[in-house]
Each structure stands twice: as structure tokens, then as C-alpha cells.
Amino acid sequence: MIDQTTGLTLVPHAVEAVKTADQILLKSKTPLDPIVEKTGVWLHKWAVETPDQIFLAERQGDGWRELSYAQVLQAVRAIASNLVARGMGKDTPIVIMSGNSVDHALLSFGAQYAGVPTSPLAEQYSLITEAHGRLIYVLEKIKPTMAFVDDAARYADAISLDNLAKMEVIASKTEGAPRDVTAFADLLTPNDSVDIDAVYAEVGADTLAKILFTSGSSSDPKGVLTTQRMMCANQSQMASVLPFLKERPPVINDWLPWNHVFGGSHNVNMMLAHGGTLYIDDGKPTKRGFARTVENIISRPGTLAFNVPVGFAMLASEMKDNAELRKAYMGNLDMLFYAGASLPQDVWSMLEDVAMAERGRLPLMISSWGMTETAPSAVMLHEPIGRSGVIGVPLPGTELKLLPDDEMRCELRVKGHNVMTAYYGDPAKTKEAFDEDGFLITGDAVKFVDPNDFDRGLVFDGRVSEDFKLLTGTWVQAGKLRLDALDALQGLVQDVVICGHDRDQIGLCIFPRPDQITDENTSNGAVIDAKLQAQIEERLRALASTTSGSAKRISRALILAEPPSLKDHEVTDKGSLNVRKIITRRADMIERLFDNEDPALIRV
The missing domain is CATH 3.30.300.30 (ANL, C-terminal domain)
Incomplete structure (x- = not known):
């Protein structure tokens, strides 16, 4: 249906519930879109159908380095062949130690194409000496065969660690390296000794794509085994309730870090799944980085906007007096999506005011709930609601188990195509993570917007464990x-x-x-x-x-x-x-x- 508020094709909330004395089982009535087997299916599709469409781009001097779908597929196949020629496979992870970049994306997709798992880490693990303990913990946990950094000189202290001494280090920039490193460009020449088509054919839905580490807020970080099925299913789940994504290729200008599931799996794969374009924002919503973000948005505006609440607050404030940013940001915006903590209502209202003043109608303003273990979205708001704080209803292909207390506050548990099956090398933690019915125990709490109308959705209500x-x-x-x-x-x-x-x-x-x-x-x-x-x-x-x-x-x-x-x-x-x-x-x-x-x- 065409929503009159946003002008977008949307699917309204519709859930079915089974209530017993001690639990509520909740799932979506919306049919689930078909799920592709692996991310390479999308890459091949767009390289054939829209070969010249820009897929990946980053700042380069005063302009942008832009790669089309055809160019990305060519690079990905070359990288995959070189990984396989080194004897790499499902048991030889690659640790990615630097932040977002085109080369980071190419290596990640090349590894997925060849069935080699990657583990992107927070760059501060490598750049801040005091945080090296977390880096060493991960290295000892997963024992990678290869490491990647964008700049060998900038990451000199980290790649000099004894834990990396016997590991091949790949660097986009090799100047000033404290040890022997391999230039990333060397991976872009195909290795003809490898039958890359045969290798790619062996990659399936259950192939491990990433080892994503949780934040470690209550214990050591846990490595979430993220399969091709989890990532591909999650994009189909979201496309099922946001059909406008399939009507024109989306564009984002995004800074969210790829060591997090939201930036690296949700946003990157949403562009790939729909033939969209990802402009990598090298700014951030910080005092030092915000001016760069503004510059990037004006240069390459998007049709979707993802951010955390503090980022939206800074943008809303800046747009009040910056007409150029206001026009670029709101002019062609279909959807505004916030993650993390609830967006303050005053910021929500400021964004609505700016949108109405600039274009006379609102973008779809939504949020969702998820975690690293759910790849990430399991609950999503997919209809206009006019207020902050609502996380929505279960996505197609997920089922929620809600355990209410006396105040109808519910502990949230979930199962579905996008939910992990295990933590890396930790059977004890894996066993603790699931209940007797196979639902992931999230530790989060929710409440119904209206206990008498479940279609109205859920509100996040804190952590039960806190x-x-x-x-x-x-x-x-x-x-x-x-x-x-x-x-x-x-x-x-x-x-x-x-x-x-x-x-x-x-x-x-x-x-x-x-x-x-x-x-x-x-x-x-x-x-x-x-x-x-x-x-x-x-x-x-x-x-x-x-x-x-x-x-x-x-x-x-x-x-x-x-x-x-x-x-x-x-x-x-x-x-x-x-x-x-x-x-x-x-x-x-x-x-x-x-x-x-x-x-x-x-x-x-």
C-alpha cells in the first residue's frame, strides 16, 4: 500500500499471538520474501543488471574513489582466488583491524566469496595501546591466518605485536611499515591456478561469513558465528515489510563502524541486496569529525539515513541554520532510521520540522531492535507512528517469546532464520544463550504500546540483567x-x-x-x-x-x-x-x- 504520510510503499503491522498463562508467542502475518543463498548472488545479479551503478565509494583527496558493481565483482573474484591460493578456507579467519574503507569491503566480500570468515574489530583495539589487551584476546581466541590494516604506519604498534609475528599482514598503504607486509593491490591480480567458480559453488547458506565480537560489557567479548544464511535472511525479512527498498536503488552516506553488526551487516548488505550505493563517511558525530560528515552529506546525499541518537541530534541542530545541508539531507530522503538508545522526542520533533519545512512531507522515521546474535534486526517498526521509542513488531521469519511479569513488562526471547546457532569456541556460553524451546535469551525487556492491540508494537524497556x-x-x-x-x-x-x-x-x-x-x-x-x-x-x-x-x-x-x-x-x-x-x-x-x-x- 502507498502510505499517504510518506508517499512510500509500506506494509502495515500485522501480528498473530498465542497467549498462555506464562508467555506470549508473537510473529508477523506478513509473508517472507525469498532468501538468497549467499551474498555473492546479489553481487552477480547487479554486476549483470546494472554493471555501471556505483556500489562502493570513499573520499580520495578532493573527490571520491568510486567502484561500480562490475568493478567490485572483478576485484572480489581476484581477492578470493588469492586467498584460496594461500590455502585459506573456513578454518583460517582474517582479522580486520582498521575501520571502514573500500579495501576493507572488498576484502570482506572476497573472503565471503571464497568461504573464508573475517573478523572486523574496533579500530581502537589496535590504535590505543591500553586497548591492546582486547586485540590480543581476539587473536588468541580465533587464531587468524591473515590481518588487514588500511595504513601500516598508522597501525605500526599493533602489527608489531608478537601475536602477529607469524601472520601475513595486508595493508592498503605499506609506507612506513615496521615489518614486512603485503600490499593490498597484490590481491587484485587474479590467481589463474585457482578455479574460482568451483570455489564459489561450494559456498552455501551455512558457510561462516563473519565472527563478530560482542561489546563485552559484562564479560570477555563473545564471538558470534555469523553465517551467510543469517545475513541474507535478515535482508529478506526487512525487504518484506519495507517494499519501497525494491523500487529504486537506495543510497547511503554512512559512518557507522563495520565491526558492529548494524553498520557492517545491516547497512552494507542492504545496499548490496538492492543494488544500492554506499558512500563511506569518514566523519563522525563528534566535535572533531562532525564538520567532515556535513561536507560528505552535501557532496553525496543519500535516500536513507542511519545514525545513533547523538548523531541525529547534531544534524538536526545544524540543519536549522545550514540550508545547504538541509536541502541535501532531506531533499530525497525516504527513510530515517535510528539505532541504539531511544531517540529523544525533542530531536524527533526537530527532524520532523526540518523535513516539513524543506519538502512538505515526512520521511519514514523508524527504529528496530536487534543484537549481534540476530544479524541484527528481529523486531522492526515499519509504519509511521509519529513518536520516538517504539521498536515495532517481529519481522517475518522471526518468532518472539515474551515472558511477562506482574506489570506486563516482558522478557524478550527470539528465534528465526537470522539468529545465530553458536558462539565461537564456547559451548558453555552457547548452551546458556538458549532456552529449552530453542529461543535466544536476549536479557532485554519490552512492553506493548497497547496491551489490547499487539499490532501497535513494542517499546524497549531496558535490560533485565541490569x-x-x-x-x-x-x-x-x-x-x-x-x-x-x-x-x-x-x-x-x-x-x-x-x-x-x-x-x-x-x-x-x-x-x-x-x-x-x-x-x-x-x-x-x-x-x-x-x-x-x-x-x-x-x-x-x-x-x-x-x-x-x-x-x-x-x-x-x-x-x-x-x-x-x-x-x-x-x-x-x-x-x-x-x-x-x-x-x-x-x-x-x-x-x-x-x-x-x-x-x-x-x-x-
């Missing part, structure tokens, strides 16, 4: 309370941590925005700026006035001067807080939070 008890024995839904606090304190804080395990009250440790911290307004590890404290106290009091009961009321807060530490693993490679590590490392701050005599304490 919940804790007060001294009274009352459970605190910490994940949900954190989202409430972030919403109340938007514009004032970077992030918050809910505290109170085995205490009689709930406390809040606050990380302020970096621009709010100076040497003059900090003392003994806590911010004491009177104006900031007053603003936070006022908003927390307003939040407290809407709640009742000790399990929902934040009664005290402390503003921390030291930002979350990457080297001490207080921040995961996905940018989320490692709550357990923060509470452990900052035990003295937690004690101050519950010290009624501390002068920096905010009492609510």
Missing part, C-alpha cells in the same frame, strides 16, 4: 529507569548510571557533557558547578514527582568529573557504558553517592 534489589527486597528496573533519567536530563548529560544494589534508595551517577567540565569546577572527582547542579536537581525533582515507590524514585545524584574511560573498559567498543566496570572501578564514588554529608551530593 535490574537489582534494594535492601527492602524491592526490584529496581535499572534499564528502564536509566532511559527515564536520560529523557529528563536531555541536553545536560552525556550518560548516567543507576546505582542502589543493597541500598535503601536509588542513586544516579552522572557523566556531564565534556564541555561542561573544567578544572575550575571540579573537586575530588565530582563536579561542583552550582548552576549545573541546580538544573539537574530541578529536573530530577520533576521526574520524581511523577513516580511513586522506592523502586522508581531517584533520590540522590552525583556529577562525576572523570569521563568514562576506554582504557579501563568503562566504555565498550560500541560506545555504551560498561555499568559493572564503572561501579566496580569507582567504588569510592558510589560510597560518596550514598554519603548524606558529602557537599557535592544532589538530594532530590
Whole structure:
């Protein structure tokens, strides 16, 4: 159907539910599109049907390096032949240590074409000395045969590690390398000794494509075995409910990192599946990188926009006064998709206002729920809803098991074509991950938008695993309370941590925005700026006035001067807080939070 709000062909929500006394089974009524066997099917299709269409592009000097589908297929087959000639296969992973680039994509697709798994890692594992421990952990875990970096000089410290001494290192730029490396360009000449068609024919739906590591927020990172079936099924699932993707080739200008399943599998494969174009944004939603993002969007605007909430907030603010960006960003935009934490409603409204002012109608504004283990989307919003925070309904080909508590808050479990079967080399963790019915235990909680109308969809309601008890024995839904606090304190804080395990009250440790911290307004590890404290106290009091009961009321807060530490693993490679590590490392701050005599304490 053509949606009147967006002008796009959409499929409205329609679910079927089976309710028992202790669970709800939920699945989509929408038929699932056919699933291709492997990513190479898409590549061959578009190299034949639209050979000159740009697939991959990145900044090169003042312009762009652009490769068509025909050029990408040629490069991918050459790379695959050289990997096979080296004796590589399903048991010889490639570790990719640098960020997004055309060469990174070509190597990844070449490996998939040959049945060789890749493991893309967060670039900070290699670039930050204090994070080398995570890099070494992965190297020892999967024992790769080959490593890739885009610049041997920039990654000199990492590729000099003893763990890589016997490994072939491939580099796009070899100048300044601290050891012998192979030029990536050498892989682009086909190895005629290999029957690459025969090799490709052996790759199937169950062939391992990637080993994607989780963020490791509660333990060592786990390697998710991501098969061709998982990635291909997920694109069919989304195309089933977003049919406009099949009506014209989509275009994105995207920075989201490929070591994450959202950027590297969801976004990259969405372009490949639909003959689209991916412009690699070498900027980021940071103080240093945002100007580059703006420049890139103006140069190569997209039809789809993916981002995290902070990225959308920066863009919405910039577009109010930047007409050129506003026109480029909104002019041809079909869909705006946010991931991660819920998009603040004020940012949602700003984006709506900009879209209406620029083009007189809204793009489809949606979100979804997923994780590395689900490749990633399992629940998706696919109809206009006019508000933030709703994650939607199960995608075709997935089934949800919802375990409700007394407040109709439900623990979320999932099974489907896109769900992993195992963690790499960890049978114990794999066994723990599934229940007796084969559903993946996600640890997340959801609520229905309307308990009387399941078609309205689900709202994310925090992490069950983050919940804790007060001294009274009352459970605190910490994940949900954190989202409430972030919403109340938007514009004032970077992030918050809910505290109170085995205490009689709930406390809040606050990380302020970096621009709010100076040497003059900090003392003994806590911010004491009177104006900031007053603003936070006022908003927390307003939040407290809407709640009742000790399990929902934040009664005290402390503003921390030291930002979350990457080297001490207080921040995961996905940018989320490692709550357990923060509470452990900052035990003295937690004690101050519950010290009624501390002068920096905010009492609510």
C-alpha cells in the first residue's frame, strides 16, 4: 500500500499471538520474501543488471574513489582466488583491524566469496595501546591466518605485536611499515591456478561469513558465528515489510563502524541486496569529525539515513541554520532510521520540522531492535507512528517469546532464520544463550504500546540483567529507569548510571557533557558547578514527582568529573557504558553517592 504520510510503499503491522498463562508467542502475518543463498548472488545479479551503478565509494583527496558493481565483482573474484591460493578456507579467519574503507569491503566480500570468515574489530583495539589487551584476546581466541590494516604506519604498534609475528599482514598503504607486509593491490591480480567458480559453488547458506565480537560489557567479548544464511535472511525479512527498498536503488552516506553488526551487516548488505550505493563517511558525530560528515552529506546525499541518537541530534541542530545541508539531507530522503538508545522526542520533533519545512512531507522515521546474535534486526517498526521509542513488531521469519511479569513488562526471547546457532569456541556460553524451546535469551525487556492491540508494537524497556534489589527486597528496573533519567536530563548529560544494589534508595551517577567540565569546577572527582547542579536537581525533582515507590524514585545524584574511560573498559567498543566496570572501578564514588554529608551530593 502507498502510505499517504510518506508517499512510500509500506506494509502495515500485522501480528498473530498465542497467549498462555506464562508467555506470549508473537510473529508477523506478513509473508517472507525469498532468501538468497549467499551474498555473492546479489553481487552477480547487479554486476549483470546494472554493471555501471556505483556500489562502493570513499573520499580520495578532493573527490571520491568510486567502484561500480562490475568493478567490485572483478576485484572480489581476484581477492578470493588469492586467498584460496594461500590455502585459506573456513578454518583460517582474517582479522580486520582498521575501520571502514573500500579495501576493507572488498576484502570482506572476497573472503565471503571464497568461504573464508573475517573478523572486523574496533579500530581502537589496535590504535590505543591500553586497548591492546582486547586485540590480543581476539587473536588468541580465533587464531587468524591473515590481518588487514588500511595504513601500516598508522597501525605500526599493533602489527608489531608478537601475536602477529607469524601472520601475513595486508595493508592498503605499506609506507612506513615496521615489518614486512603485503600490499593490498597484490590481491587484485587474479590467481589463474585457482578455479574460482568451483570455489564459489561450494559456498552455501551455512558457510561462516563473519565472527563478530560482542561489546563485552559484562564479560570477555563473545564471538558470534555469523553465517551467510543469517545475513541474507535478515535482508529478506526487512525487504518484506519495507517494499519501497525494491523500487529504486537506495543510497547511503554512512559512518557507522563495520565491526558492529548494524553498520557492517545491516547497512552494507542492504545496499548490496538492492543494488544500492554506499558512500563511506569518514566523519563522525563528534566535535572533531562532525564538520567532515556535513561536507560528505552535501557532496553525496543519500535516500536513507542511519545514525545513533547523538548523531541525529547534531544534524538536526545544524540543519536549522545550514540550508545547504538541509536541502541535501532531506531533499530525497525516504527513510530515517535510528539505532541504539531511544531517540529523544525533542530531536524527533526537530527532524520532523526540518523535513516539513524543506519538502512538505515526512520521511519514514523508524527504529528496530536487534543484537549481534540476530544479524541484527528481529523486531522492526515499519509504519509511521509519529513518536520516538517504539521498536515495532517481529519481522517475518522471526518468532518472539515474551515472558511477562506482574506489570506486563516482558522478557524478550527470539528465534528465526537470522539468529545465530553458536558462539565461537564456547559451548558453555552457547548452551546458556538458549532456552529449552530453542529461543535466544536476549536479557532485554519490552512492553506493548497497547496491551489490547499487539499490532501497535513494542517499546524497549531496558535490560533485565541490569535490574537489582534494594535492601527492602524491592526490584529496581535499572534499564528502564536509566532511559527515564536520560529523557529528563536531555541536553545536560552525556550518560548516567543507576546505582542502589543493597541500598535503601536509588542513586544516579552522572557523566556531564565534556564541555561542561573544567578544572575550575571540579573537586575530588565530582563536579561542583552550582548552576549545573541546580538544573539537574530541578529536573530530577520533576521526574520524581511523577513516580511513586522506592523502586522508581531517584533520590540522590552525583556529577562525576572523570569521563568514562576506554582504557579501563568503562566504555565498550560500541560506545555504551560498561555499568559493572564503572561501579566496580569507582567504588569510592558510589560510597560518596550514598554519603548524606558529602557537599557535592544532589538530594532530590
